Amino acid sequence: MSAARLKGGASAPSSLLNDDVPRHPFFSSKPFRIAIRLGLLAILDTVSLLFIWTLIANGRYPLAIVVFLVTVGVNVAFLYEKAYPFKWFSPGLALMIIMLAYPTAYTLYVAFTNYGDGHLLTKIQVINQLESRTYLPEGAREYSWTAYRSEGGEFILWLQSEEGDFLADPGEELAPADRVPRNILGPLDSNGIPTEISGYQRLSRVEVLKHLDELSAVEYGVAPDTARVSSLDAAQQLEQRYVYDRQIDAMVDQIDGTVYSPVEGAFTSEDGRVLRPGYWVAIGTKNFVRLFTSPALAGPFVRVLVWTFVFAALSVFLTFVFGLFFALVLDHPRMPAKRTVRSLLLIPYAVPAFISVNIWRAMFSRHFGMITTTLESIFGSSPLWLADPFWAKIGILIVQTWLGFPYMMLICTGALQSLPDDIFEAARIDGAGPLHQFWHLTLPLLLVAVGPLLIASFAFNFNNFTVIDIFAEGGPPMAGTLTPAGHTDILITYIFRLAFASDRGADFGYASAITIVIFAILAVVTALQFRYTRVWEEISENV
């Protein structure tokens, strides 16, 4: 390598002389490194400041605070000598907080709110939206209008109605045409509309279109005699329908004086009429109460839960058995073309489940499916894979085994290679046959290594939405149940379908509550399983 690298940055004069050296000593000096560090940190801070700025502008204060704290933390780690060790894992920690811890906390929070369809907006947004609603009072006047714009971007209107023409200026009374001084009006066109008004230019239809939103945001005239632009053709004497009374925290209907007070995120009158939309508020444990009292739990819940455990356990067992089998076969020294076979066996793992499950589904299809027709031509009949409750379950286990065994094969291959040879040698000398070796050495030692991965696999299959949903959407349906359910539905597909049936509607609060409950079930199951893996570890210690 270069001389500078060998000599280090200390010997400045000599490296200056060898000018083929790419790095000037300054660049490896301490001030430079500090400058680099500060520069990068400054860029990071700027980006997060910008991010926080956007978040605050969108009213997302909690996330803004978290990002702020994380940024401060990263700065401290890089600038404060004593926090020096934190420097190395601060990127990981920062991402963990923002991508994992915060969303989890946020889900927990949402579970206690009514965030969802009908309650998507904030209270301020709802008040603004309701306050912008207008109504046409009885006997209200309707005009056609022409707009004029000043250099400074102010608008006035020339209104025409059955009761004559008016000049309308925001904040000033509507002026009947005959009282407007003639000298400020330009010549009239064939419809009696001035072509210009002093200081203001008449807008063409194209120009009007561009300014339509500004035009309709303004009220012209003085109450009660006002006009608002309601469409390209009409201006009307529109009145504000609802007014928010800050004192009593309620919306008041200007037509009949009804008072709408907030009830669970919606302005509600005393006789129970609700102003839509509602807004997003905390509703305590209502989502959880709703889940635990829902007909879903009184329905086929137990059957679904049992199948969920059976599915997850059998999936892990079958994939592990096949994965281990292939791993052992491929581990054998006399196995030819190992690499090729291993690569081929990895294919089910490499193909996305979205594709392969659909292909399996087609192969199981009743009339033209390859599996069905083949079985029919050999045995004269074939199980109704997608219609029969039992065979649908078998079918889905076959598919899941196909999808999952390469993963198990991979981890078993890795674990097998790490097993110490000397124990096996000792076993052989002691006269243990291959089977005896497998049951008493290989398997226990292997289980210690892959045990945690089996648990992870169980947890994954417990929530394996994709395979269940693509294969038969949980079907075939169960007959005579309290709520719709299918024979291959697992907990997550069953509840998902019930809560968000047919992909319609979004109820984020309820969904979060369900997520948390399923998370709790999984946490308990996983914790129990980890306890049992210790048993394996004890075995391994005794080997």
Added chain:
Amino acid sequence: MKRVLLLMLLLSLALFPVFAAAETEETAEEPEAEMEVDPDITLVIWADELRAPLMEALGVEFTKTYGVGVVVQQLGFGDIRDNIKVAGPAGEGGDILVGAHDWLGELVTSGVVAPLDLGAKVNEFTEASIAAFTYDGQLYGLPYAVENIAFFYNADMLDSAPADWDEVREVAIALENAGTVEYGFVRQEGDPYHFFPIQTAFGGYVFGVNPDGTYDADDVGIDNAGSLAAAKWLEDMVVDDHIPAGVDWDTYHTLFETGQAAMMITGPWALDRLNTSGVNYEIAPIPGGGKPFLGVQGFMVNAFSDNKALAIAFLTEFVATSDVMYEMYERDGRAPAHKAALARVSDERISAFGEAGREGLPMPAIPEMSAVWSAWGDAVTLIMQEQVTGEEAFTNAAEQIRNTIAGN
């Protein structure tokens, strides 16, 4: 330590405007494609794959005439509905949304779409399409196309469509006995959408209708006498092997196209493949006066748009004309909701669909509809799989639907 932190803050503040300026510059540059275009206003349209090219073409014309830039952002059809719920309130999202009328239940109750006032132009559209886009007495969308399913029969085998569903059964038996076809009538397993017209032909319904024309979620009609009669009809057809079980959408179309089946119900989206197959088919209204669901496509306006009035003007002034509506039909192939454009349609197949949908019912947009689909679909599947009788299946489905509505 403190000094360094202060330095950091100053450095950040110094860099801040640089980044901020870079950001605003980027957004401002986009609409400068055309010379006269006003750089301050851009209409953003959210459209799906099918309508995006069309909206782009319309946008170019609009920009030429009015000097306002139009940007079309392409999203998945269902994603438009889901994303606007989050993007809209955050001040983002399209100003104009392409969508279906049955989204209104969610979007209106959430305050995400703005009311529209078509004025006298309302009368230029078919009553059914306007009714579909009306929610709680207020119009929320500009309809452009109506779609519904209709009855198809093989014209080489049948001279005319059967008058009712008992005749469908008789014709099916006759054709099967004559060895003309394998199955008289074919349909997909499950799939309540295609079963609904049969159900209504027997007097069934999903939700009762209030005096003001809105749907009444307390009146579930899945187990009324008519619905049960329709379920019984299906059960008999399946048990006697006149309708094959375990068939999916593709398969039943193939059976019809290859002459192995004589009758089916399907929608305009199947026309292309039917024409390619060369089968001699005719389209007829649903036998027995069955009413299909009407799906109405149209445009909605984002309630949080900064260009709300402009977006509405774009729709009412520019899109809601006979020419544009006809152009949309030519590109899209669905029957126009605009009367004048509909009158210009010369394709008799589209007219036939229009005929079949004349008495159609708008797909309920009320949120309770979500409780219906899976229970109802399961019931149809169970009948077709011969697991339970039609009466059991539909009685149970109605119970499930009432449970779900009450439980939520």
